[in-house]
Amino acid sequence: MSPDERLRELAVRHAAFAWLDSQRAAGRETFSQKDTTNLTLAGESIRLMPTQQGIWKPGQLAAALAIRTVYRPDGSDRPYDDAVGTDGFYRYKMRGDDPHHFQNRALRTAMHERLPLIWWLGVQGGGYSALYPIYLVSEERTQLQFVVDIDTVPQPDIIWPSTELELDPSYRQQLTKLRLHQRPFRAAVLRAYRTSCAVCSFRHSDLLDAAHIQEDSSGGRPVVTNGLTLCKMHHAAYDRRILGITPTYEVRINAKVLEEVDGPMLRHGIQEFHGKRLMVLPDRRTDRPDRSLLEERFQTFLNAS
Numbered sequence: 038m039s040p041d042e043r044l045r046e047l048a049v050r051h052a053a054f055a056w057l058d059s060q061r062a063a064g065r066e067t068f069s070q071k072d073t074t075n076l077t078l079a080g081e082s083i084r085l086m087p088t089q090q091g092i093w094k095p096g097q098l099a100a101a102l103a104i105r106t107v108y109r110p111d112g113s114d115r116p117y118d119d120a121v122g123t124d125g126f127y128r129y130k131m132r133g134d135d136p137h138h139f140q141n142r143a144l145r146t147a148m149h150e151r152l153p154l155i156w157w158l159g160v161q162g163g164g165y166s167a168l169y170p171i172y173l174v175s176e177e178r179t180q181l182q183f184v185v186d187i188d189t190v191p192q193p194d195i196i197w198p199s200t201e202l203e204l205d206p207s208y209r210q211q212l213t214k215l216r217l218h219q220r221p222f223r224a225a226v227l228r229a230y231r232t233s234c235a236v237c238s239f240r241h242s243d244l245l246d247a248a249h250i251q252e253d254s255s256g257g258r259p260v261v262t263n264g265l266t267l268c269k270m271h272h273a274a275y276d277r278r279i280l281g282i283t284p285t286y287e288v289r290i291n292a293k294v295l296e297e298v299d300g301p302m303l304r305h306g307i308q309e310f311h312g313k314r315l316m317v318l319p320d321r322r323t324d325r326p327d328r329s330l331l332e333e334r335f336q337t338f339l340n341a342s
């Protein structure tokens with residue numbers, strides 16, 4: 038690849054990432070095929086997502102621009118787990134069984150030229166979330182797979198796991214799995230709650246998290262019924278057992294905290310929600326929090342009181 042060609046590859050990619058950043062800043066987490074078609078990026082009319090296969094190389098480019106993994110419901114909602122090695126890198130399968138298929142060659146070009154790609158991760162309920170930039174760092178040709186690094190740039194809106202993980206010898210592997218699940222989980226949960234905190238209905242997406250009801254460290258699944266959209270304040274309060282949610286969708290505040298005297302944040306932001314029903318729930322009943330998971334989590338709140 039000539040320096041000019043490489044420059045064009047990078048210009049398109051950086052324009053694509055800037056476009057995705059602006060979408061995310063506007064609160065969009067989930068994308069359809071249509072959303073990512075006919076974009077004008079760095080002077081090119083371009084599509085960002087493959088239509089059929091998992092690998093996407095636009096006609097104007099020499100290297101692959103994106104890969105895609107579809108969402109698989111029912112018991113296989115952790116599709117990334119098997120493919121993360123103990124080294125913490127994900128293995129992406131080549132197309133078919135010919136390493137020289139043009140799509141596999143397009144991936145190889147991206148690897149050799151160290152070009153960043155977008156990874157479209159299927160979201161429960163439809164659409165895709167974008168993880169970017171990712172890099173292909175090597176290939177294992179006999180196993181027909183590429184080795185993917187998702188760690189080069191921190192993803193600010195993905196929740197970092199608790200420090201307990203650092204004691205685990207396969208820390209990197211765990212972290213990669215969590216981060217791969219977290220991106221589409223966040224997209225699905227924020228969509229179900231119409232980008233609003235379940236407790237207070239706050240709507241600024243930068244300050245919203247997709248919280249697990251059964252925590253990931255306890256085997257919680259990355260599905261909407263195990264999720265709640267919570268603002269940063271209420272997420273932290275939920276995790277610290279200052280705030281509890283009953284199986285009938287009511288908020289409880291820790292008795293000691295209810296008696297504290299402080300400023301308006303404590304009074305209006307925490308204490309006044311005691312006894313109130315959740316302000317926001319998913320429209321679809323099948324997306325609402327699993328009552329048995331809420332019950333289990335609520336017990337840990339009561340035990341901490």
Ligand SMILES: [Zn+2]
Pocket residue numbers: 234235236237238239267268269270271
């Ligand atoms: Zn809130």
